Amino acid sequence: MGSGEEGAAPHRWAGDSPLTFTDFIAIDWSGQAVERPKGLAVAHARAGDTAPVLIDRPWSRADILGFLEGLADSGTRALVGLDLSPAFPFADAGAYFPGWAESPADGPALWALVDRLSTPDPHFAATSFVQHVEARRHFRQMGDCGDLFPGGRGRFRVCEVGQEAMALSPYSCFNLVGASQVGKSSLTGMRVLHRLRGRVGLWPFDPLPDTGPVLVEIYTSLAARLAGMRKGISKIRDAETLDTMLAAFGSAPHAPLPRHDDHATDAILSAAWLRVAAGQPGLWTPAGLTPDLARTEGWTFGVL
Structure with missing residues (x-):
């Protein structure tokens, strides 16, 4: 997949009907420089109202790369949210790294x-x-x-x-x-x-494909806020609160977890939110998303 041509229209919502996904996956990321960071967590929801399921294993970033490649190989129509920023600021200074000859263009x-x-x-x-x-x-x-x-x-x-x-x-x-x-x-x-270039596209850097998985950037605190969590509290660490938040997105209660740490609960709640958010056209067409931003800075899915 190409990186897009300068000045091209941003890759936005295609058509008048919502994009259809069968699977919704949220990945709470970690930058810890070890093989299996404790902060990596993956939750998976299917279309409908059943609760997302935590895929409980000691994940590595290489494991997640393989997992995403597997979704592409199988053609799974999954919306996958990554809790990370895919780019640095660019618009404010006209470059990621002003003054550095190797500063990339997109x-x-x-x-x-x-x-x-x-x-x-x-x-x-x-x-x-x-x-x-x-x-x-x-x-x-x-x-x-x-x-x-x-x-x-x-x-x-x-x-x-x-x-x-x-x-x-x-x-x-x-x-x-x-x-x-x-x-x-x-x-x-x-x-x-x-490593995923050409295999799995990331919105809005890439066009929205008609088949297979789509990656988006997410901010897990946004899902919690939209579910009703008040400002000043951003983490869920108990079963009752998680079920209350899930219900706000039309989800059934979750299955018992081995632990209710904030990485697991962030992933579960975000997967439930993605299932609801995917069908909202306005989230795919944020007013501030310009062609230049679509190729340089990207956009957090859910920010209007």
Whole structure:
């Protein structure tokens, strides 16, 4: 699949009827530089109202790559949400990495660069990328704030500004410090996205295919907020709360879990939300999504 031509129309909702999916999968991601990060969680829902099921196993990022390739091989019509940012800010400065000659022109080229410079790192980690002499200048890392990190909260994508407008609390992908940082997850995710090129498309970087799986970026806190969780509370750690949130999306109660950590519950609730959200045309045509953003920054599914 190509990365799209500059100036082309963004890949939006096709036709007047909702896209039809048979399966809905949410993946809570992790940037931890180990083989099997504890934060990786996968939940699967089928069309209808049965509760999503946690696919409980010690996942690696390589396992998830194989899982997604399997969906493509089988032609499964799945909507797959990845809880990571597939790109860095671009619109605010006209580049991902201003001043760096290798700064890529679009999302797929960014994924290729991250993967190439991270080749020495096992488990799809990206330690080598953020230590690169040019790349590191743009990141805030523990004990190393790059001279081109703008200070404050850092740079944000257009859709992340939209997240704030929906009372969410996004973090800059250039900030790699703190428990809530998302940059490491995003970088490891970019390596996997590069390996999936030509196999599984990611909206809105790629056209929406007529068959097979579709990837979208999700923000698990958005699903919780839409289910009625009040601001200031973002994690579900008990069965009763999870069932209450699932009911908001028309889902039956979930089966007993071995644990109710926030990774498992985020994935389950997000899968239930994807099942509802997939049929809402407005989510595929956000007003702020321009052709340039569709190829450079992408968009968080569900942000209007």
